[in-house]
Amino acid sequence: MIWLLALLACDDPDPVEITENTLVSLEAPRLARRMSLDLRGVLPSPEELAQVEADPGALDALRDEWLEDPRLEQRLVHALGERWHTRVDDFLLIYREYPALADDPTVAYAFKRAVGEEPLRLMARIAVDGRSWDEVVTADTTMAEDILLSIWPVEAIEEGAGWREARYTDGRPAAGVLATNGLWWRYESTVTNYNRARAAALVKLLVCADIASRPVSFAELPALVDEESTRRALRETPACVNCHSTVDPIASTLFGFWAANEHNSFEIDTYHREREAQGMDLMGVEAHWFGVPVRDLADLGQAITLDSRFPACAVEGFVEPLLRRPVEDEFAEIEALVEVFEANGRRVKPLLAAITDTPAYRAGGLGPDADAATAERERTRRLLTAPLLASALGEAAGLAWTAEGTELLDEDTEGFRILAGGVDGVYVTAPPPEPNTSWLLVVQRAAQLAARDAYSAARAGQAPPLLDGINFADEVEAVSAELRWRLTALHPDAETLAADRALWEQVEALAGEDEAWVALLWALLQDPEFTSY
Amino acid sequence: MVDLAPLLLSVGLLAGCGEVEDSAAPEPELEVFALEPFTPSLSLEEVDAQVEAAITAGLPEPFTPLSVYQRTFDAYAEEGCPGSNAYEVPGDYIGCTTSAGAFFWGPILYAPSTDPELTPTEFSVIGDGHIIDPEGAWLYAGGELAYQPTPGQDASDEGREWFYLLSGTWGYGPDGDWLGERWSGVIHGDGQMQAPDAWVIRVHGSFAKGGVELFFDSLLMDAAHCGVNSVGAVRLHDPEGGWYVLEPRGCDHCGAVTFEGGGEPVPMGETCLELTAPAEALAALIWERG
Numbered sequence: 001m002i003w004l005l006a007l008l009a010c011d012d013p014d015p016v017e018i019t020e021n022t023l024v025s026l027e028a029p030r031l032a033r034r035m036s037l038d039l040r041g042v043l044p045s046p047e048e049l050a051q052v053e054a055d056p057g058a059l060d061a062l063r064d065e066w067l068e069d070p071r072l073e074q075r076l077v078h079a080l081g082e083r084w085h086t087r088v089d090d091f092l093l094i095y096r097e098y099p100a101l102a103d104d105p106t107v108a109y110a111f112k113r114a115v116g117e118e119p120l121r122l123m124a125r126i127a128v129d130g131r132s133w134d135e136v137v138t139a140d141t142t143m144a145e146d147i148l149l150s151i152w153p154v155e156a157i158e159e160g161a162g163w164r165e166a167r168y169t170d171g172r173p174a175a176g177v178l179a180t181n182g183l184w185w186r187y188e189s190t191v192t193n194y195n196r197a198r199a200a201a202l203v204k205l206l207v208c209a210d211i212a213s214r215p216v217s218f219a220e221l222p223a224l225v226d227e228e229s230t231r232r233a234l235r236e237t238p239a240c241v242n243c244h245s246t247v248d249p250i251a252s253t254l255f256g257f258w259a260a261n262e263h264n265s266f267e268i269d270t271y272h273r274e275r276e277a278q279g280m281d282l283m284g285v286e287a288h289w290f291g292v293p294v295r296d297l298a299d300l301g302q303a304i305t306l307d308s309r310f311p312a313c314a315v316e317g318f319v320e321p322l323l324r325r326p327v328e329d330e331f332a333e334i335e336a337l338v339e340v341f342e343a344n345g346r347r348v349k350p351l352l353a354a355i356t357d358t359p360a361y362r363a364g365g366l367g368p369d370a371d372a373a374t375a376e377r378e379r380t381r382r383l384l385t386a387p388l389l390a391s392a393l394g395e396a397a398g399l400a401w402t403a404e405g406t407e408l409l410d411e412d413t414e415g416f417r418i419l420a421g422g423v424d425g426v427y428v429t430a431p432p433p434e435p436n437t438s439w440l441l442v443v444q445r446a447a448q449l450a451a452r453d454a455y456s457a458a459r460a461g462q463a464p465p466l467l468d469g470i471n472f473a474d475e476v477e478a479v480s481a482e483l484r485w486r487l488t489a490l491h492p493d494a495e496t497l498a499a500d501r502a503l504w505e506q507v508e509a510l511a512g513e514d515e516a517w518v519a520l521l522w523a524l525l526q527d528p529e530f531t532s533y
Numbered sequence: 534m535v536d537l538a539p540l541l542l543s544v545g546l547l548a549g550c551g552e553v554e555d556s557a558a559p560e561p562e563l564e565v566f567a568l569e570p571f572t573p574s575l576s577l578e579e580v581d582a583q584v585e586a587a588i589t590a591g592l593p594e595p596f597t598p599l600s601v602y603q604r605t606f607d608a609y610a611e612e613g614c615p616g617s618n619a620y621e622v623p624g625d626y627i628g629c630t631t632s633a634g635a636f637f638w639g640p641i642l643y644a645p646s647t648d649p650e651l652t653p654t655e656f657s658v659i660g661d662g663h664i665i666d667p668e669g670a671w672l673y674a675g676g677e678l679a680y681q682p683t684p685g686q687d688a689s690d691e692g693r694e695w696f697y698l699l700s701g702t703w704g705y706g707p708d709g710d711w712l713g714e715r716w717s718g719v720i721h722g723d724g725q726m727q728a729p730d731a732w733v734i735r736v737h738g739s740f741a742k743g744g745v746e747l748f749f750d751s752l753l754m755d756a757a758h759c760g761v762n763s764v765g766a767v768r769l770h771d772p773e774g775g776w777y778v779l780e781p782r783g784c785d786h787c788g789a790v791t792f793e794g795g796g797e798p799v800p801m802g803e804t805c806l807e808l809t810a811p812a813e814a815l816a817a818l819i820w821e822r823g
């Protein structure tokens with residue numbers, strides 16, 4: 001009987017309908033804070049908080065305004081990075097291999113970020129420009145900044161500095177991110193892997209199907225004693241065919257990126273059009289996308305846009321970073337969101353707006369009908385992890401935590417990205433759902449630096465936004481109440497304010513007034529109401 | 534004793550839920566879209582001229598890049614730069630500059646025969662580096678060179694067999710032969726050789742040079758019957774997509790030219806390739822190498 005129960009437990013989870021009795025929405029100011037952080041990476045201004053507090057209905061208009069904020073592009077780069085995993089610290093090449101960069105060690109961080117962000121920047125730009133998400137796999141442009149423009153066969157087609165629209169000059173097909181070096185530097189292939197790992201990665205990233213999770217029965221495998229027996233097994237043995245019949249025809253389309261030496265810059269900087277025919281030649285399979293014939297990378301992109309899993313996977317890819325949790329079959333709103341996405345020409349901004357309207361996004365607590373599964377699943381309080389810590393503290397308090405050109409909250413070789421809840425894309429592939437010790441230690445240190453820098457700047461007459469208009473001659477309670485409102489979008493109660501005064505007085509007695517204000521700021525910047533959202 | 538079998542079975546089934554679900558999940562029926570066939574953008578004369586120019590410059594082989602590398606190394610290497618081993622550039626992520634101003638960046642690993650008695654002429658080079666000479670010209674070494682004669686044979690053997698590979702990106706600005714400034718591709722060859730004028734060589738693979746992309750589809754050249762007899766195909770990539778397929782036959786290397794662009798093959802006429810001289814030059818190199 002137990003086995004029968006076990007089998008019954010294998011049924012798909014039913015989509016869960018979220019009602020107002022399941023999840024309780026955040027109050028408008030706190031919800032505004034969440035939206036501002038998600039869409040702009042910064043805290044709402046005191047004016048914005050006041051506006052929403054006075055009229056909660058104003059939030060929709062503010063949200064729409066924030067969707068047009070230039071900072072959305074950067075936020076999308078981070079959100080997409082958590083899924084595409086291209087912002088890694090180590091590629092097979094380093095900056096020193098390029099004579100134009102070799103003599104400047106401070107370029108190391110910028111180099112690896114430039115490479116890893118190329119596909120993310122293209123996707124983010126497509127999203128903020130209001131272009132169809134299909135262009136992610138069909139665009140004939142990419143994005144580049146000065147480093148990439150100096151080392152790769154790519155030229156800018158947009159005026160200006162920083163990241164700008166660009167186009168490869170080596171004859172590669174128009175296939176959006178599929179034709180970016182950044183993607184294939186991250187998902188490299190050995191000579192004998194023939195792009196198979198790359199194909200599996202594409203399937204997972206673009207249609208959310210995990211080929212690597214398909215079961216393999218090793219008992220069924222024949223002895224793979226030589227090349228021919230391996231080839232035969234890939235074509236005939238069910239345990240092999242299960243995956244290879246899908247992967248190999250896709251891998252066959254990627255041979256323009258197939259390098260004879262994956263460590264060599266000449267090999268991996270340039271698209272090798274002449275090698276396109278090697279796929280069929282070496283793997284013995286025609287190019288296909290799940291049975292749909294394609295001839296090259298451009299066809300592959302088109303085939304992907306016609307796959308119904310592509311828009312659904314794109315929606316999932318934007319829902320997850322906003323809910324800060326995996327989206328499984330239980331998420332009832334997903335179909336409605338896909339409809340919104342399709343109805344709006346697969347444009348991202350209307351989708352983001354729709355996601356922020358869902359009860360799951362707005363949840364700030366559990367309602368009386370919430371069951372244990374809901375409590376386990378939903379993130380009613382989300383953690384301020386590395387990218388948001390950096391942007392929120394940078395904007396509000398002026399924190400610039402760098403060393404020799406490296407952003408310490410955005411890097412792991414010298415810095416603390418993973419420790420602070422970030423994703424490096426190799427060792428850590430998802431942000432932590434809850435606080436942990438290393439996150440806490442980094443938060444404490446970042447808060448300390450931010451508090452000291454912000455207070456010093458304010459005393460020097462250059463107050464960062466957090467301290468703008470703050471009068472340190474006022475009562476501690478008044479200052480604290482205002483700072484807490486700006487930082488957390490919550491009005492503190494009397495007990496909290498009394499505790500703040502007690503802290504201030506203790507430090508003041510030991511080290512003086514300036515240190516007391518720094519200590520209070522430090523405390524506020526590591527308060528759980530600030531470090532969550 | 535408690536019988537744990539049902540419990541263990543249920544645990545196993547539960548643990549396998551995801552897999553069962555995944556393997557059973559049908560892949561969706563996808564829309565098959567119409568592929569607009571590519572059309573030829575080159576005339577027969579242009580196809581002929583491009584292929585001819587690429588082939589008469591020389592058939593790609595690993596001996597020329599090895600020779601260029603060794604010559605450049607000999608010209609500029611000095612004690613301590615790039616290292617102490619002959620024809621080896623260490624991969625130290627630093628590189629070195631000689632007193633004459635040549636820059637070596639590695640690794641470039643040259644491996645002569647591991648058993649000189651059995652395969653005295655065998656070699657391989659794994660390249661992930663470059664040399665910049667004092668005039669600023671680059672020697673590209675990104676990929677692999679290999680030559681492997683059948684063990685136990687040497688240059689005096691009749692009927693000796695061999696295999697070679699040239700893959701990746703190679704080149705050196707000052708040289709004007711087929712290797713030229715920058716060559717990219719993956720080519721392997723094999724064959725038999727009884728005498729300088731009696732041999733069979735097959736080359737297979739693709740390469741790009743000077744904007745022209747060629748694919749040798751098991752191009753077999755045989756000097757045993759009449760001059761040089763050929764069979765196989767030479768494919769030229771159209772700039773817009775699709776391939777021109779040239780099928781040289783016999784000793785005049787003449788054959789049909791068709792365009793394959795995803796639809797029905799388009800006949801374009803006939804052409805004759807000048808394969809004899811490059812094939813004989815390649816045979817001479819292999820014979821000389823032994």
